[in-house]
Amino acid sequence: MKAARLHGFKDIFHPETEKLRLVESKTKEVFERFGFSEIIIPILELSGVYSTGLGDTTDIVQKEMYAFETKGGEWVSMRPEGTAGVVRAFIEHSLYRKSPVTKLYYSGEMFRHEKPQEGRQRSFNQVGAELFGSSDPLADSEIIAMLWLAITELGLSDHVELELNSIGKPAERERYKEALIGFLSPKKDSLCENCQNRLGTNPLRILDCKTGTCREVTSEIPFSIRDYLSEQSSEHLDALASSLEGKSIPYRLNPRIVRGLDYYTDTVFEITTDKLGSQNAVAAGGRYDLLVERMGGPETPAVGFAIGLERILLLLEKTGTRRNSPGKKQLVCIIHIGDEAREEAAKIADDLRRKGIRVETEYENKSLKSQMRKANRTGAAYSVIIGEDELRKKVFSLRNMRTGEEKTFPLKTLADLRGHGDFRKLL
RNA sequence: GUGGGUGUAGCUCAGCCCGGUUAGAGCACUUGGUUGUGGCCCAAGAGGUCGCCGGUUCAAAUCCGGUCAUCCACCCCA
Known part of the structure; x- marks a missing residue:
């Protein structure tokens, strides 16, 4: 047997290990200030946690999970993200009975069987936070403020952008999707091959396409998601936006932001950078008011995000941002x-x-x-x-x-x- | 899943196009440069199946085919 690691996996040595842990502890320290406490959840879960959690038509569930059958005959998966596991724990331990609002953060390795490239490995570290029990825009605002503070204290706020959008509730999104299909179908020939497929599978993604001709076509769309939002969703977004302004957190409304996971409702946001090639998101999150119920818990609004640690590290490297590390003892x-x-x-x-x-x-x-x-x-x-x-x-x-x-x-x-x-x- | 690039010493790479003596450099490593003093300098040493398999040839790191690995991009996402 030859000593060789798995494709897409990395061994990390000093001094990168220190840098990784430093970013991790810095973000955790910020989360603590906001009253969040740590939860440690298993790396392995029943596959159902992810397929019902993330949606079984999503790419992550369909083709990127490390899933296998145990000797006991159960189908299990290595976690591809953190939220579904936290929600499972939230429900299993009835945390909603203990207090009206629950604030948790986690960190750890995630696994996705993707083709590796810069800023994308098959195993990577995320630090994330989830807030359960409030549907108020101020909850969204606080979550974003917390993320922004962590980014700021890492010295990265000048190198990233906070992009914000609302994707409404499923029914509103459906109507928007239909409108998109209606508008784009006649122009199908000017879309790239991928987007032609997306018309049938996930039309929202077309808005995200970087192909020149697709951009031209989509820039002519005379309506946006905002036109399809319910009054409630619309007000939610406005309230969030004005709260962020009150906190002097710079954001940019981007009606093209789409999320890859099914569970999001209303608020979605990304921290993006133009310095990491096509892996431009270093953190992302949003509201998921329907997820807890979908996974068998009581109706519970929630909002959260995850930060990609390796991408933060890459960005720190590329921008030459030095964090003063505590340093080793003499x-x-x-x-x-x-x-x-x-x-x-x-x-x-x-x-x-x-x-x-x-x-x-x-x-x-x-x-x-x-x-x-x-x-x-x-x-x-x-x-x-x-x-x-x-x-x-x-x-x-x-x-x-x-x-x-x-x-x-x-x-x-x-x-x-x-x-x-x-x-x-x-x- | 699709496309492109790259595989030579622990690391970064040269050599390959135009096949030909014991395959090189820098960094790192070991030991020395009068008995027990680091950094700089100097010297010596150790370290390589030239990714792997096959083909062409008198001769292959070098040319050809395959294969594997890896990186980048698409896709997707943090």
Whole structure:
């Protein structure tokens, strides 16, 4: 067997791991400020959770799920997104009985069997939030404000755009779809091949097409979704928009925004960027007032979103946005010469680590020169040098790697140290 | 599922068009440059089934076919 990972999956190493965790913890910290608390849900669910949740005609369910039959004969799927699982948990644990509003966030790996390309892997990380129990536009507004704050604190607000739309309720959407079909069918020949198919399957998607001729055709459509929204949906959107204005959150109404999942109603939004090629959404979400009921719970309005962590990372990279990471603790290298000193170094290293100091030491007998090189390379702030001479006199040499200054102290000085800061006092 | 690009050292790549001695560079790694002192410099060393299989040829990293992998784009989505 050859050691090889699955196509579309990635191993992530330092320092990317740190960057990923940093973005993750930053967003979580923002969510906490809004009163959200974390939920951890399984990566594996019964396939039905996703097929009824997301809609079994969606691309994700139809061709992108990692689904298989267990030994117990159940059909299960690895989660392709987070919302359906959170809703399942919300219903299963009757969270709607515990308080009128429930605010949850989650993070973790999602799996979709798509063809990989830039900004799109088969496994990727999302951080998402869901708010259950309010249909008020202020709930939408708060969810968006939370997302926008997270984006802002990541330093990305100048590089992205918040796009907003309403896709109304299913009945309104149906009428709009029919109108679209009615308008586009006569012009079918000027649409690209894909869009000709979409006329039958998902006409809303045609609005999203990037093909030049399709754009021309769709730009002539004399009506938009807004003309088909009920008064209620329309007012909801207006109220949301004015609330965002009140919070000085910049948004752009884009009547062409469409979502790939069936569960959305009314509000939909995306955080988009022009810097990631065609994978232009770094976060997206919307309202899904019908989903809880559809999955067997009581009628419960809800709104939420998910952020694609890898795309955020790509965007941070491309825009050169530096996040000040907490940084690692300063490193101390313990350098030894001779077997006795080597044993002593191991003991000292252990002792210092118990005090919270970050320590490296060589396992084998290597030359002083090579150990110094390694200390330099790994960015050590200090080197503790213990050779035969030092051991005999029960002392050690401490070298400040930045200044090159070096002094000798009794060995017991190390035992008395209380933390890394104490090194600075010595040298 | 459809189209295009690329597979040579741990990493980034040169060599391929115009087949021909032991397949190269930079970075990284190891060891040295008088006995125990890093960064710079210098030297030496280690490291490669040239993705894989087949064909053409006296001879293939190089030409041809297939295959696999990977990247990009479409599609879809975060």
